[in-house]
Amino acid sequence: MQMPGRIYNNSSNTYRYGFNGKEKDGDIDGNNYDYGFRIYNPGLVRFLSVDPLQKKYPELTPYQFASNCPIGAVDLDGLEAVWYTTPVMFSPKSAMIGKAVADGVKASVKKTWSFVTSDMWKASTYINAEELLFESGVSMSSVKVSQTPMVNAKVDDFIKNVINGDIYSRTRYISEFTTDVLTAYITSKGLGSIGSFANNFVKTNFGIAKQSLTIGALKGAAEVKTGATLYRIGTQGVSAQGEAAQFWSLENPLLDPEGYAKKYNVPLANVKNANFIEVATLKKGANFVTREAGSAPGSANTGKGIEVVVDKAGTTNNKITPITNNSQ
Amino acid sequence: MDYQHILNKAKDKYSGDFDYIIQEIENCIASGSTGGEISSMVGKYLKDLKIKNNVAYLLLEKDIQSYLNECKKQGLEII
Numbered sequence: 001m002q003m004p005g006r007i008y009n010n011s012s013n014t015y016r017y018g019f020n021g022k023e024k025d026g027d028i029d030g031n032n033y034d035y036g037f038r039i040y041n042p043g044l045v046r047f048l049s050v051d052p053l054q055k056k057y058p059e060l061t062p063y064q065f066a067s068n069c070p071i072g073a074v075d076l077d078g079l080e081a082v083w084y085t086t087p088v089m090f091s092p093k094s095a096m097i098g099k100a101v102a103d104g105v106k107a108s109v110k111k112t113w114s115f116v117t118s119d120m121w122k123a124s125t126y127i128n129a130e131e132l133l134f135e136s137g138v139s140m141s142s143v144k145v146s147q148t149p150m151v152n153a154k155v156d157d158f159i160k161n162v163i164n165g166d167i168y169s170r171t172r173y174i175s176e177f178t179t180d181v182l183t184a185y186i187t188s189k190g191l192g193s194i195g196s197f198a199n200n201f202v203k204t205n206f207g208i209a210k211q212s213l214t215i216g217a218l219k220g221a222a223e224v225k226t227g228a229t230l231y232r233i234g235t236q237g238v239s240a241q242g243e244a245a246q247f248w249s250l251e252n253p254l255l256d257p258e259g260y261a262k263k264y265n266v267p268l269a270n271v272k273n274a275n276f277i278e279v280a281t282l283k284k285g286a287n288f289v290t291r292e293a294g295s296a297p298g299s300a301n302t303g304k305g306i307e308v309v310v311d312k313a314g315t316t317n318n319k320i321t322p323i324t325n326n327s328q
Numbered sequence: 329m330d331y332q333h334i335l336n337k338a339k340d341k342y343s344g345d346f347d348y349i350i351q352e353i354e355n356c357i358a359s360g361s362t363g364g365e366i367s368s369m370v371g372k373y374l375k376d377l378k379i380k381n382n383v384a385y386l387l388l389e390k391d392i393q394s395y396l397n398e399c400k401k402q403g404l405e406i407i
Contacts, residue, residue: 206368210403232361239359247365265330265363273358293363294330294402307362 020074037078040065053079093167100168104175108183202289202309204246209309212291220250220290220306224282230308230315233274233323241278241320243313249293250306253277254323263305265293278320286314330398331357331370337391346384349377364404371399371406 016023019042022033028048033040038047050062057067066073067081076082161173200211211217224230230248232239240246253260257271282288288310294303335353342349356373360366374392377385385392396406 204368206372206404207407208405209364209368210405212403234359234361238355239361245361247360247362247368249362253361264361266360266366267357270358270360289403291364291403294367303363305362307364309364 035075035078040075040078045070047078051079096168097171100171101175104172104177105179107172108176108179111180200287200289202246202287202311204309205244205312209289209291211289214292216304216306217290217292220308221288223250224288224290224308227281230280230282230310231277233271233277235273236275236322239274239276241276242318243315245278245280245315246310246312248280248308248310248315250308260305262302263293264307265303265305275323276320277323278318280315280318282308282310283314283316287311288314330363331366331395334370334374334391334395337388341387342384346381349381349384364402367399367402368404368406371396371404375406 018024019033019040020035022035022040024030025032025034025039028039031041031043032048033042035047037052038049040047045065046063047065048063051057051060051064054060054062060067066075069081069083073081073083158173161169165173202209211221228250229252230250231252232245232248233253234241249260249264251260251263253264253271253274254277258268260266261268261271288308290306290308292303293305293307331353335350335357338350338353352373353370356369357366360369374385374388375396377388377392399406
């Protein structure tokens with residue numbers, strides 16, 4: 001709608017510029033535009049002379065305007081098209097590549113998310129990127145015999161999509177692969193601190209106790225870090241106490257002596273005959289490891305109880321309570 | 329091989345001549361609060377036998393080595 005009082009009147013035909021801001025050229029029929037290198041005729045929708053760059057674009061007619069894409073591009077000076085939007089939206093081939101890239105990224109993110117959320121703690125046991133890459137199904141450098149079918153499937157996938165595939169499947173595969181690698185790399189960096197924790201060990205009076213990487217042990221480590229109560233039972237004058245005590249459990253032995261003996265792989269008599277129980281928490285900054293108590297093959301003891309091994313003097317808030325009539 | 333098995337082996341080999349060793353192993357077992365602590369104490373005691381009582385150690389050497397290897401597999405390296 002025309003705004004009152006704001007009227008453009010070019011009746012004198014003094015304004016010299018038109019379509020694309022190019023200067024009108026009236027030398028031939030008064031309806032051409034001077035694009036610099038060539039003269040454009042909007043009635044013909046063509047330039048009147050051949051493109052000086054025609055050898056560079058054999059797929060285009062030498063008289064075309066803006067590579068025959070007048071919606072997405074303009075012709076700057078009669079030579080080449082200048083895109084005002086990404087050509088992905090306008091070239092069928094480019095659009096297919098764009099979709100392939102997007103689909104590949106989506107597939108990778110979906111796969112990684114599914115992996116991470118399936119067992120968050122499992123992810124924390126992966127120390128380096130290579131292992132995570134393998135779990136994501138893209139690494140072939142750490143192949144083990146039992147994992148050969150998985151690798152074969154990846155090779156088949158590669159042949160199908162990259163060697164024998166079309167431009168869509170090829171681009172999609174590369175996009176997914178690249179995203180997998182980047183995700184694995186970033187994730188491994190994020191898990192670096194956990195990785196170093198997984199290599200942790202504690203020097204005891206008897207040797208070295210190493211961190212176990214079972215899910216139970218890692219969960220136990222998280223509990224210890226957040227202030228879980230540590231327990232141990234024993235006999236006064238014989239069993240270690242206080243600063244000398246290094247082996248602790250995460251469960252109170254007196255609540256279920258039989259269950260404790262099985263889980264922590266100790267003789268039931270140790271619990272029944274104990275004459276003290278000690279509780280404590282980890283001292284701030286103290287080194288520790290968590291591990292399954294362990295059991296012999298065929299043993300009635302499960303040995304799945306998580307014991308905590310701390311540095312000497314690695315506990316605080318220690319409280320020793322005598323036990324009376326424990327065996328009754 | 330866990331601490332109970334090595335105790336049984338020790339009873340077979342040491343009864344009569346080295347009863348005190350059997351008693352010491354039983355003391356190690358009785359004083360532990362967790363399986364790892366017991367395994368470590370028993371392992372350390374048996375390993376030290378090489379210096380403290382080499383005759384006794386040689387009688388049970390293979391079993392002791394097997395026990396220590398099992399400890400190592402479970403993340404307890406006896407030094």
